[in-house]
Amino acid sequence: EAQVTQNPRYLITVTGKKLTVTCSQNMNHEYMSWYRQDPGLGLRQIYYSMNVEVTDKGDVPEGYKVSRKEKRNFPLILESPSPNQTSLYFCASGLVGGEQYFGPGTRLTVT
Amino acid sequence: DQQVKQNSPSLSVQEGRISILNCDYTNSMFDYFLWYKKYPAEGPTFLISISSIKDKNEDGRFTVFLNKSAKHLSLHIVPSQPGDSAVYFCAASDYGGSQGNLIFGKGTKLSVKP
Numbered sequence: 001e002a003q004v005t006q007n008p009r010y011l012i013t014v015t016g017k018k019l020t021v022t023c024s025q026n027m028n029h030e031y032m033s034w035y036r037q038d039p040g041l042g043l044r045q046i047y048y049s050m051n052v053e054v055t056d057k058g059d060v061p062e063g064y065k066v067s068r069k070e071k072r073n074f075p076l077i078l079e080s081p082s083p084n085q086t087s088l089y090f091c092a093s094g095l096v097g098g099e100q101y102f103g104p105g106t107r108l109t110v111t
Numbered sequence: 112d113q114q115v116k117q118n119s120p121s122l123s124v125q126e127g128r129i130s131i132l133n134c135d136y137t138n139s140m141f142d143y144f145l146w147y148k149k150y151p152a153e154g155p156t157f158l159i160s161i162s163s164i165k166d167k168n169e170d171g172r173f174t175v176f177l178n179k180s181a182k183h184l185s186l187h188i189v190p191s192q193p194g195d196s197a198v199y200f201c202a203a204s205d206y207g208g209s210q211g212n213l214i215f216g217k218g219t220k221l222s223v224k225p
Contacts, residue, residue: 102154
């Protein structure tokens with residue numbers, strides 16, 4: 001089954017404790033991206049990757065890191081999480097400029 | 112500055128009637144437009160798209176209209192069903208360009224009442 005998977009689905013952590021949210025896709029897509037969804041702000045792009053070893057900043061990259069060492073994986077790293085990073089995070093993969101397929105989301109709470 | 116705008120945060124429609132969701136964009140380089148549907152606790156799912164070479168695309172109950180001169184697109188759902196209640200996101204990209212990112216609007220929450 002073609003899908004985008006994210007782990008964990010739910011995470012509660014404390015300020016400053018490094019965390020990684022994994023994202024994996026099995027559709028051989030070159031393009032992958034991370035978004036956060038906040039009330040009243042819609043979907044905002046954090047980082048995206050056009051291909052392996054190619055990443056670039058989206059609209060809200062501050063406080064986040066990503067890596068793309070393999071085509072299928074695109075982890076999101078929060079080196080020192082802060083409460084303003086409490087949000088619902090979505091990973092997506094797809095065609096460059098075309099349809100994107102989203103994962104189920106990761107709800108992160110930073111206290 | 113928002114490049115893709117959905118000015119109505121919410122819309123309520125009676126079952127069986129038409130739902131019209133609107134979206135405006137500012138970037139004239141956008142040439143590919145998509146609508147996504149999102150239920151609570153799930154990721155957005157692709158609904159329908161349209162290329163700038165067309166002005167209409169239809170898929171079952173869903174039709175997207177594009178007015179390039181007005182930089183406006185709309186999604187029509189006919190007839191609306193309670194299961195259509197969700198948040199709808201409009202997105203745009205310059206598919207033929209080098210960036211290729213999808214730019215999303217803030218979404219419109221559709222409620223279809225039985």
